[in-house]
Every structure is written in C-alpha cells, then in structure tokens.
Amino acid sequence: MINERVGYFPGHVNVGLVIGEKGAILIDSGLDTQTAKKLKKGLDAIAQPLCAIIQTHAHADHFGGNSYLLGCWPEAQVYAPPLEEAIIRYPILEPIYLNMGAEPPADLRNKFLLAPSSRVDHLLPPEGDIEIAGVPFTILSLPGHSWQQAGIVCDDICFAADSYLGEEILEKHKLPFLVDAHETIASLEKLLASRYKGYVPGHGPFTTSSQEAVSKNIDLHRKIYREIEDLLREESTLEEALARLCERLHITIENASSFVLFRTAFMGYLVGLLRQERVVYRFVQNRWLWRKNENLVQDGAEGEER
Structure with a gap:
C-alpha cells in the first residue's frame, strides 16, 4: 500500500x-x-x-x-x-x-x-x-x-x-503505441506541470515524482517526430515510411499483431505532425504519399518546426 x-x-x-x-x-x-x-x-x-x-x-x-x-x-x-x-x-x-x-x-x-x-x-x-x-x-x-x-x-x-511509460519499459518499446502523438505530448505536459504526492503508470514503478520519466517520454516522442520528418524528405507511402523507421529504430516486425500496432502508432505520429503542418500528403497513381513540409521555418529556441 x-x-x-x-x-x-x-x-x-x-x-x-x-x-x-x-x-x-x-x-x-x-x-x-x-x-x-x-x-x-x-x-x-x-x-x-x-x-x-x-x-x-x-x-x-x-x-x-x-x-x-x-x-x-x-x-x-x-x-x-x-x-x-x-x-x-x-x-x-x-x-x-x-x-x-x-x-x-x-x-x-x-x-x-x-x-x-x-x-x-x-x-x-x-x-x-x-x-x-x-x-x-x-x-x-x-x-x-x-x-x-x-x-x-x-x-x-x-x-x-x-500516458507515460516507466523508463525501462520506454527503452524497450522504441515506437510506443498511441493514436495521436500531438495529444500524447499535451497529456504528458499536463502531468509534467502536476505536483501529486505519487504517480503509478500503467507500466512501470511507483514514483513520488514523475518529472524525470515524463520528460524522457516527451523527449522520445519528439525524437521520433524528427526521425519521421527526416525520412520523409523522400516522399513515401505510409507502409514504406514505417519500414524505414523500423530499420532506424532497430525494430523487427515478425507477426500481424506487431505490424498493426506499429502501423497505428506510426499513423498517430503522422497525425500529430500533420496537425502542426510539419508533414503534407498527396495522391499519385492511386498511392497516398507523405513528405516533410519543407516550407516551415525552424524555431531555433526549441528546435521544433512551426
């Protein structure tokens, strides 16, 4: 207790x-x-x-x-x-x-x-x-x-x-499951601003302060954002881009369950990037193609694109 x-x-x-x-x-x-x-x-x-x-x-x-x-x-x-x-x-x-x-x-x-x-x-x-x-x-x-x-x-x-994963669990997941990365980060920022006496994540240990673990979760999500933007300098379909991201993150997909979970998570990151206009898409020859939005200006203070 x-x-x-x-x-x-x-x-x-x-x-x-x-x-x-x-x-x-x-x-x-x-x-x-x-x-x-x-x-x-x-x-x-x-x-x-x-x-x-x-x-x-x-x-x-x-x-x-x-x-x-x-x-x-x-x-x-x-x-x-x-x-x-x-x-x-x-x-x-x-x-x-x-x-x-x-x-x-x-x-x-x-x-x-x-x-x-x-x-x-x-x-x-x-x-x-x-x-x-x-x-x-x-x-x-x-x-x-x-x-x-x-x-x-x-x-x-x-x-x-x-909303966040314990640090050891986070390191194992590499591409955490989510449906909307933008909302995920917003929820993490809400927790970061909180000051409860204790925190119990769904996966990970009880802590009296979640700031370190929550900050590491935010950092990972932002890192994945940057990885996706970088690989989308080359226009790709969702599944082509997912395969390339998994290679970068040293993820090997070996069954249907893993594939659909990683695909949904990847789409969740794309949705987050799309909400910030950091990626765009178009349809060419019956293919849904995604690419980085090269028209955004880099914000030097935070390293985030607006």
Whole structure:
C-alpha cells in the first residue's frame, strides 16, 4: 500500500487499489483470467470484496480481467470513459480498428488485442470530481495513447494509465503505441506541470515524482517526430515510411499483431505532425504519399518546426 487507503498490485500492467466504504475499488483489471485470479487472491487476503472497477482506457491488457472478477463479484460496478466504454462492451472493435476497419483475421484475435466482453455501468466524466463507493476521485483527461484515456487521482496519488511509460519499459518499446502523438505530448505536459504526492503508470514503478520519466517520454516522442520528418524528405507511402523507421529504430516486425500496432502508432505520429503542418500528403497513381513540409521555418529556441 502507498498509504492507508491507496495502493496497487504491481505487474506487467499495474492495477490500482483503493479501499472504499464497502470494499475494494480496482483501477483496471489486467490482461486476463490468470491475472484476475491473482487479484482475487490479493483481495481475499485483505478481506476486501470488490465493489468497483474504474477503467482508464479500453486496451485488452487493462480490462481483460473484468469478466472473471465480475463473475466472482457480480454486484461490482464498472466505470469507464465514453468511447472507451463502447470497446469494453464490444471488444472486437479493437482488432477491427487496428485492421483499418476490415474483418480481423485470426492472428488479430489473441488475448493481447481481444479481451472478453465486460459490461460498463457508469460513464466517467471527461474531467473533474466523482465519488465512487464513498471515495472521492478526480478524473484527468489524458488522451493520446487512447482516444479518451483517463487518469485517476485519489488521496493525491495519480494513476496515470499509459500516458507515460516507466523508463525501462520506454527503452524497450522504441515506437510506443498511441493514436495521436500531438495529444500524447499535451497529456504528458499536463502531468509534467502536476505536483501529486505519487504517480503509478500503467507500466512501470511507483514514483513520488514523475518529472524525470515524463520528460524522457516527451523527449522520445519528439525524437521520433524528427526521425519521421527526416525520412520523409523522400516522399513515401505510409507502409514504406514505417519500414524505414523500423530499420532506424532497430525494430523487427515478425507477426500481424506487431505490424498493426506499429502501423497505428506510426499513423498517430503522422497525425500529430500533420496537425502542426510539419508533414503534407498527396495522391499519385492511386498511392497516398507523405513528405516533410519543407516550407516551415525552424524555431531555433526549441528546435521544433512551426
């Protein structure tokens, strides 16, 4: 436990724990039934029934344990952000959007991309205060990694979801998953300006200050921006550019799941660059071609192009 009421179950995905008036409130539920069984064992050990699950966002590794846990405690209430809620109720939407809207093949229907369906009983507010099981929470809007990802704050401890990755995890990912790099960096800057007593990321250790880790995340995203701009000095299709970026970052894609995740992330960076007019595109001979916008002026103070 971090304090008398707030703690977390560490793991590949950290699961937050808050002790409420009528039992335990979990923040996310991990990847699968195996993880959920460990959570149940942990709750049984502290004699706390599950009374609520707060979902930060709708990726399979964050709500895959819901089905088992709700089977054990059917009275528990589930809270999730709008839009994320739809995917939690209809998990097939995750492999569908990763497959660009087409029917996902079997290789995209694994537990990392397709969790069991879960009901959602309540929508979280976009931002602001909410009371759950007698406990006050503050909801932070932290989009970018997912469309309406929420950070959850209780007793001045911030559960930051996947808005940032712990430093060791960040080094392994090389090209972090996101849907909008512009929003990702904005969410990181919001966290950088915050001063909570503690931070628990979805992946990585608890810290009393997230500034170093958050700054490293921002630096990596900006580095990837620069790498993409550099390789797009030569006009390319999205997949040609992705292949060249993976070569630069020493990434080897060996399966369909990795490919669709990296492709979505790469498109998320392109969207961010496009919003800043740092890249442009056109259509030639039925090909969607992207290139760096050479007409922008370099800002010498920050090294960013406007």
